[in-house]
Amino acid sequence: MTRPNRFWAWLVFIVGAAYFIVPLVATFEFSLRMRRGVHSFDAYASVFADPRFHETFGYSVMIGVFTIILGIVVVVPAVYYVRLRLPWLKPFMEFVTLLPLIIPALVLVYGYIRLYNSSSLIPFTSSAIGTDILLTCAYVTLALPYMYRAVDTGMRTIDIRTLTQAAQLMDASTLTIIARAVFPNIIVAILSGAFLTFAIVIGEFTIASLLNRPAFGPYLVGIGTNRAYEPAALAIIAFIITWGAMGMIQLLARFAPRTAARTD
Amino acid sequence: MADDFLRIENVVKSFGTNTVVKGFDLSCGRGEFVSFLGPSGCGKTTVLRMVAGFERPTSGRIVVDGRDLTDLNPSQRQIGMVFQAYALFPNMNVAQNIAFGLTVQGRPRAEIDARVDEMLKLIGLTGLGKRFPFELSGGQQQRVALARALAPSPRMLLLDEPLSALDAKIRVSLREQIREIQRELGITTIFVTHDQEEALSISDRIVVMNAGHVEQMGQPFEIYNRPATKFVATFVGQLNTLNATVSDAGAKTVSIDGQSAAVPSLPASARSGEAIALTMRPEAVRLGAREGDIALNGKVVEVAFLGSVIRLKVDLGGNRIDLDTFNDRATPPPALGSPVTVGIAASDILVLG
Amino acid sequence: MSSKDMASTRTNKGGPERSGPSRLARLFQPEMLAVLPFIIFAVMFLMLPTIYLATTAFTDRQGNFTFDNIIGLGAPQIVSAYDVSIRISLTSAAIGAVLGLAITLAIIRGRLPEGLRSAVMTFSGVASNFAGVPLAFAFIATLGRLGLITIVLKTLFGFDIYRAGFNLFSFWGLTITYLYFQIPLMILIIAPAVDGLKKEWNEAAQMLGASRWQFWRYIGMPVLWPSVLGTLSLLFANSFGAIATAWALTGSNLNIVTVLLYNQIRGDALQNPGLGAALAIGMVLITSFANVIYLVVNARTERWRR
Numbered sequence: 001m002t003r004p005n006r007f008w009a010w011l012v013f014i015v016g017a018a019y020f021i022v023p024l025v026a027t028f029e030f031s032l033r034m035r036r037g038v039h040s041f042d043a044y045a046s047v048f049a050d051p052r053f054h055e056t057f058g059y060s061v062m063i064g065v066f067t068i069i070l071g072i073v074v075v076v077p078a079v080y081y082v083r084l085r086l087p088w089l090k091p092f093m094e095f096v097t098l099l100p101l102i103i104p105a106l107v108l109v110y111g112y113i114r115l116y117n118s119s120s121l122i123p124f125t126s127s128a129i130g131t132d133i134l135l136t137c138a139y140v141t142l143a144l145p146y147m148y149r150a151v152d153t154g155m156r157t158i159d160i161r162t163l164t165q166a167a168q169l170m171d172a173s174t175l176t177i178i179a180r181a182v183f184p185n186i187i188v189a190i191l192s193g194a195f196l197t198f199a200i201v202i203g204e205f206t207i208a209s210l211l212n213r214p215a216f217g218p219y220l221v222g223i224g225t226n227r228a229y230e231p232a233a234l235a236i237i238a239f240i241i242t243w244g245a246m247g248m249i250q251l252l253a254r255f256a257p258r259t260a261a262r263t264d
Numbered sequence: 265m266a267d268d269f270l271r272i273e274n275v276v277k278s279f280g281t282n283t284v285v286k287g288f289d290l291s292c293g294r295g296e297f298v299s300f301l302g303p304s305g306c307g308k309t310t311v312l313r314m315v316a317g318f319e320r321p322t323s324g325r326i327v328v329d330g331r332d333l334t335d336l337n338p339s340q341r342q343i344g345m346v347f348q349a350y351a352l353f354p355n356m357n358v359a360q361n362i363a364f365g366l367t368v369q370g371r372p373r374a375e376i377d378a379r380v381d382e383m384l385k386l387i388g389l390t391g392l393g394k395r396f397p398f399e400l401s402g403g404q405q406q407r408v409a410l411a412r413a414l415a416p417s418p419r420m421l422l423l424d425e426p427l428s429a430l431d432a433k434i435r436v437s438l439r440e441q442i443r444e445i446q447r448e449l450g451i452t453t454i455f456v457t458h459d460q461e462e463a464l465s466i467s468d469r470i471v472v473m474n475a476g477h478v479e480q481m482g483q484p485f486e487i488y489n490r491p492a493t494k495f496v497a498t499f500v501g502q503l504n505t506l507n508a509t510v511s512d513a514g515a516k517t518v519s520i521d522g523q524s525a526a527v528p529s530l531p532a533s534a535r536s537g538e539a540i541a542l543t544m545r546p547e548a549v550r551l552g553a554r555e556g557d558i559a560l561n562g563k564v565v566e567v568a569f570l571g572s573v574i575r576l577k578v579d580l581g582g583n584r585i586d587l588d589t590f591n592d593r594a595t596p597p598p599a600l601g602s603p604v605t606v607g608i609a610a611s612d613i614l615v616l617g
Numbered sequence: 618m619s620s621k622d623m624a625s626t627r628t629n630k631g632g633p634e635r636s637g638p639s640r641l642a643r644l645f646q647p648e649m650l651a652v653l654p655f656i657i658f659a660v661m662f663l664m665l666p667t668i669y670l671a672t673t674a675f676t677d678r679q680g681n682f683t684f685d686n687i688i689g690l691g692a693p694q695i696v697s698a699y700d701v702s703i704r705i706s707l708t709s710a711a712i713g714a715v716l717g718l719a720i721t722l723a724i725i726r727g728r729l730p731e732g733l734r735s736a737v738m739t740f741s742g743v744a745s746n747f748a749g750v751p752l753a754f755a756f757i758a759t760l761g762r763l764g765l766i767t768i769v770l771k772t773l774f775g776f777d778i779y780r781a782g783f784n785l786f787s788f789w790g791l792t793i794t795y796l797y798f799q800i801p802l803m804i805l806i807i808a809p810a811v812d813g814l815k816k817e818w819n820e821a822a823q824m825l826g827a828s829r830w831q832f833w834r835y836i837g838m839p840v841l842w843p844s845v846l847g848t849l850s851l852l853f854a855n856s857f858g859a860i861a862t863a864w865a866l867t868g869s870n871l872n873i874v875t876v877l878l879y880n881q882i883r884g885d886a887l888q889n890p891g892l893g894a895a896l897a898i899g900m901v902l903i904t905s906f907a908n909v910i911y912l913v914v915n916a917r918t919e920r921w922r923r
Contacts, residue, residue, distance in 0.1 A: 009727020013737075016720045016800070020744060023755045023797065026765035030758035074658050077651035085648045096659040102908045103667060104858030106875055107897040110882050111666025114673065114890070141662045196746075203749050205861040210882050220750040221865055231754040238751035246743045318820060338823040345824040351817035355839040364835070365825035398920060409821075416825060 024239065031232035043233040050230075056219035060208075063132070063215065064201035067139040068194045071147045074140060076190065079151045080182065083160055097148040100141050109138060109207045131211050138207045143197040150196065154189020155182075192249045199245040203238055269294040269452050270315075270420065275324030277310055284310050286476040288324070292469075295450040297443065299463040302473035303499070308456045311473075312422055315454065317341050329419055344413030344451075348425040350405040352397040358384075358408050359393035365416030383411035386445060403434040410442065414449065421446065421453040427462065435459075439466050460500045464488065472496050489545075490614075497543060497614060504549065504585040506542040510534050518542065521581035525558040527613050543614045546575065546588035551598070553607030561605050564598050578606055667901065673894035686895040694872065695896065702857055702874040703903075705788060709795040710852035714845055716796070717803025718811075725811045738808065741801035748798040753865035756794045760785045786867045794866060795859065799852050806851065810844035810918070847914035854907035858900065874900055 034042035047053055082089045100108070112134055116124035124134035140147075160182060167177045205217030220238075224231045270292040277285040285307040292298050300308035313319045315326055317338035326333050333341050352361050359380050360367075366376045384390045387407040397405055406426055413421060423442070427435040443466040446453050457463050463470050464484045472479045472487060472495075480492040491497035508518040508525075513536050517526050520542070527542065534540055553559030565584070566577035574597045576587040587606060589597075598604055677683040689695070724734045759766050762779060770776045784790060814837060822832045860875040869876060874896065881893040 006728050009723040009729050012719045012723040013727070013729060013733065016716065016723075019800075020740065020797070022766065023759040026759035027755040029765050030763075074654045078655035081648045081651040085646070086652065089652065093655070096655075096663060098908075099659075099663045099667075102854070102905050103663070103901055104860070104875070104904060106858065106860050106878055106882075107670065107901055108662070108666055110878065110893065110897050111670045112662070113882065114894075115666050115669045137658070137662050140658065144658075199746055203751060205750050205864070206879070210879070217750060217861070220754075224750065224754060224865055232758045235751040235754035235758070239747060239755075242747055243743055246739070246746070250739060250742075316820075316824060318823075338820070339826050339828065341824075342826070343824060345821065347817050347821060349815070349817050351815065351821040353818060353821075353836050353840075355836065364822070364827070367835070368822075368825065368827045368831050412821075412825070 024236075027232050027235050027239075031229060031236055034229040043229040044237075046227075047230050047233050047237070052219060056214050056216045059214050060202050060204075060216035063136055063139065063213075064198045066136045067143065067201050068197050070136060071140045071143055071193070071197055072190060075144070075147045075151050075193075076186070079148065079155060080160065080178070083152075083155055084164055093148070097145045100144050105138075105142060105206050108141065109210050112138060113210065125211070131213060135207065135211050135213050135215075138211075139197070139201050139204065142204070142207075143193070143200050146196045146200075147193040150189050150193035151186060154186045154192075157189075158185045160186075188252050188255055192252050195245040195248045195252075199242050202241055268292070269296070269329055270454075271325070271327040272311070272315065273325045273327065275311065275314060275321045275326065277307075277314060277319060278322045284476055285314075285321075288478060290471060290481070292452055292454075294452055297446055297453045297455065297466065297468045299455045299457060299467040299470045300473060301457060301460060301463040301470050301500070302479075303458060305475075306473040307476040308471075308473050309424060312424055312454060312456050315420075316343060316345055316422055342416070342418050343420045343422060344416070344418035345422045346406070346409050346413050346424065346426045348428050350397070350402070350409045350429075352405055352409055352412070354397055357394050357396050358389065358400070361397070361408055362393075362411045362415050364412060369416065379415055383415050386414070386448075387411045387441075401434075402430050403438055406430065406438060407441070410445070414445075414451070419452070421451050423453065423455045425456055425458070427457070427459075435462070442466070464500070470500075472499065474499070494543075502546050502586055502588075503543050503614075504546060506544075506580070506583050506585065508540055508542055510536050510538045510540050512536055520558070520560060521583070523558070523560060525610065527610055544608060544612050545614075546586040548608060548612035549578075549585060549587040550607040551576075551587065551589055551604060553605050554609075557607030557609055559605055559607050561603065564600055564602050564604055567597050567600055569597060576604075578604060580606070670894045670897050673891055674898045676891050676894075678889070678891065683891075686889070686891040689889070689892045690895055690899060695877065695892075698872045698874045698877045699899070701788065701872060705792055705795070705873065706853045706856035709792045709799050709856045710849050712792070713796050713799030713803050713852050714849045717800045717848075718807060718841075718845060720800070721804050721807050721811050725808065726814070737804065741804045744801040745798050745805060748859065749861035750865040752794060752797055753862050756785060756790070756797070756866065760790065760793070786870055788871065791863060791867055791871060794862060795856055799856065802855065803848055803852060806848045807841075807844055810841055814840060843914045843918045847911040847918075850907040850910040850914070854904040854911075857907070858904055 029039075031043045032039040032041065034040060034046070078093065082093055113125060116122050116134060118126040124130040163181050163185070164177055167181045172180070202216055203220075204215070205221060208215035209218040209221065220231070220234055223234060268291045270290070272288055272290040275285060275288045276283065288307075288311055290298070300311060302308050310319060314321050315333075317333070317336060317340075321334060324334075328341070328343070353364065356364070362380050362383050363376045366379060380393065381390070384393060387410060389404060389407060389411075392400070392404070397408070400408065406429075409426075426442070427439055430438065439462055442455075455463070455467065464487075467484055469481065469483055470487050471481045474495050480487055480496045482490075487496060488501055491500065497503050506520055508520040510530065511517040511519045511524060513530060513534050515526070516528070516530050517524055518530075518540060519525075530540070550557065560580050562578045562580035564576055565579045568575040568577075569591075572591050574589050574591055576589070576598065578585055578587055585606075674686050675682055675684070677685055720737065723729065724737050756764075758764055760778075760783075761767065764785075767778055770778055785794075818836055819832060822836060827835070858875065860879055863871065863873060863876055864879060867876075869880065878893065878896050878900065881896065885893075
């Protein structure tokens with residue numbers, strides 16, 4: 001059972017690795033082809049010189065930051081109180097955080113456009129700012145499952161219930177408990193969720209294009225239809241950003257605080 | 265030699281530069297129940313796995329019933345094995361688990377069903393054939409694992425710490441059941457454990473191992489009462505140590521806290537005036553000295569009433585020893601702090617290398 | 618404040634409520650304030666839109682109830698779109714499942730160096746998020762007419778894949794592209810199940826005389842296949858709802874449900890919002906069904922893992 005095993009395992013691994021690495025290599029190589037006959041970083045220079053790159057990237061980063069903040073406000077208190085006082089709400093929370101994974105983003109944005117257009121009660125889409133808010137909320141919804149899971153796991157790992165009870169026994173007020181005992185311990189989990197959210201927002205195309213906002217995703221598609229080499233450069237840039245975000249999450253996982261006993 | 269059923273000949277196992285088993289020799293007769301006893305990391309499981317076929321000996325041979333198995337795969341050895349973690353197949357019910365060895369051999373349905381019923385009766389779980397492993401308790405699962413190992417009528421049975429994952433009470437009843445079944449079937453068995461009580465109670469012979477080599481091999485009575493080394497004496501059962509000084513090496517007398525005593529023998533290297541450690545079992549120490557005993561005076565510092573046995577800790581000047589005595593309805597145990605005289609028969613002192 | 622907190626912590630200790638506030642009163646606890654933003658969000662941005670679309674699907678242009686939109690789903694263009702979507706999703710899910718399983722088995726049970734496993738898992742985490750527009754660009758750079766692989770095959774091996782009939786902007790082109798996030802997703806989800814194949818089962822099976830093939834036939838596959846099926850379902854749903862990659866790669870050339878819906882939203886391509894809503898609801902039903910399969914299978918396998 002030993003010898004044949006390792007051969008096939010290596011074969012499968014190498015073929016798999018090839019499938020995943022080759023496109024990255026090809027994309028990088030393609031991005032260097034802008035100047036005829038020679039490999040150069042011209043495509044990258046072109047990208048960085050494009051004012052619309054900076055505009056849309058900046059816009060997406062800004063939306064990303066607001067998404068993260070709103071996400072924290074929506075998720076963290078809810079997870080905390082459900083863990084502590086309202087465990088009967090847990091199935092509801094689990095169901096809600098499953099919905100964005102089941103209902104495609106395309107369907108959701110269709111719903112938003114029809115529900116919140118200029119002739120409805122809450123006319124998000126009738127103004128630019130309103131649409132920006134809608135976009136942010138849409139992204140919070142997209143990132144909800146991941147934010148929820150990150151924060152929930154973080155709170156479970158540090159046994160938030162025991163922590164709170166210990167603080168209460170020392171007569172701490174709720175605010176002190178949250179600020180001093182809870183928050184510092186879950187900051188790592190929150191940051192994990194934040195990086196994942198950021199990765200999702202930066203590259204998102206569907207909702208941004210349908211809501212007609214000047215985000216990075218639609219800019220990418222525009223470049224794709226008009227230019228030849230810049231898209232490859234942008235793909236590499238996007239890949240590096242995604243790697244960066246994921247890498248930060250892995251790094252944070254090493255610094256995550258842990259307590260020995262787990263109540264559930 | 266003719267009825268040597270299992271022969272493990274000078275087996276050595278090294279992983280790189282680390283020698284885990286240093287020259288292991290064992291001969292077992294057919295139907296014998298041998299335990300490998302030792303602390304974690306002593307090599308007992310490694311030897312077992314070499315007999316099973318999961319590890320290849322670096323040198324040496326393993327011969328079962330005249331056949332050299334050393335180069336065979338585990339699936340070709342026809343040996344049954346029971347694991348610490350039960351390892352029952354979760355997608356199959358009890359009957360299917362037990363039948364597995366026969367199923368892969370392609371036996372006819374009727375034969376398999378009959379054998380499964382036979383096995384269920386043997387382990388006392390008749391009627392539970394349709395249950396799944398996750399519906400059974402730990403003890404029940406391990407019994408099914410035993411039945412599964414025995415169903416294909418293997419040559420030998422190997423058990424790798426089968427009781428370590430179970431509750432204390434179940435451990436005792438299950439080890440007795442295992443022994444009963446083994447006797448009934450007359451199958452040669454190797455039982456690996458780190459629990460000396462387990463090994464002592466059910467084995468025909470015990471192999472005590474430490475750091476890769478065999479410390480002592482023998483029957484439980486031998487191992488307990490005539491331990492060959494300090495390790496065996498301390499690992500198996502409790503041991504008392506009395507610090508004494510050699511008075512006269514030739515006359516074999518020692519001095520214990522000023523009192524003189526004669527011992528049966530001294531290590532060859534003992535010289536007059538040297539310090540020496542005398543060891544004996546707790547049950548060798550008596551309350552109240554008898555004619556011919558070494559008598560020592562001391563104070564009771566701890567009384568543990570264990571039911572049928574009373575365990576006292578007695579402080580004898582510079583020494584502290586355990587003393588076991590049987591419960592007697594008429595006589596309450598001595599009070600804490602009361603002075604006592606203890607007696608030790610010189611012949612009960614163990615001389616260890 | 619402390620004693621009141623202690624009291625409510627005591628009554629809410631999981632399990633059925635024996636003492637404490639009645640069901641209705643629970644809704645008005647002060648603690649609910651913390652959960653309020655979450656609930657508002659869930660309602661406004663998940664439930665209401667979906668319910669609204671569901672009602673729109675049954676509404677005609679005048680606002681009356683009708684089944685016409687549902688019937689309208691039978692139009693050839695729409696049926697064809699569903700057909701292509703389902704076929705791409707099934708294909709990419711099936712291939713993704715098989716290859717993902719093979720890779721997972723290789724890194725976990727194939728006795729490869731330990732570091733490879735964590736490297737693959739990390740990469741899978743990144744790659745499963747690399748979907749969308751950049752992925753399309755990457756594959757254009759790889760298998761497009763001027764892509765690296767296309768050129769290498771043409772110059773080194775004299776084999777022109779485009780002459781042989783391959784086209785990146787087609788069913789198979791999209792499927793191959795989709796595999797880039799389907800395979801990592803499979804690896805991430807199935808790894809715990811493969812981990813669950815205990816080494817002792819292998820050893821026990823060997824001691825009972827089973828060959829490697831017999832182990833897989835009687836124990837390995839039966840234990841794994843529910844998880845594989847469940848994950849396959851998940852991969853199907855994932856592929857079915859994907860739009861960005863398809864849009865960036867094949868644009869409107871490939872008629873799939875998501876592209877159809879996208880065009881409908883952008884410019885009322887179907888000339889009928891009710892029909893668009895029906896299309897969307899049809900999508901949701903399919904993805905929900907696939908996810909339910911996953912959840913049911915998941916719950917069943919949990920039972921075994923004790």
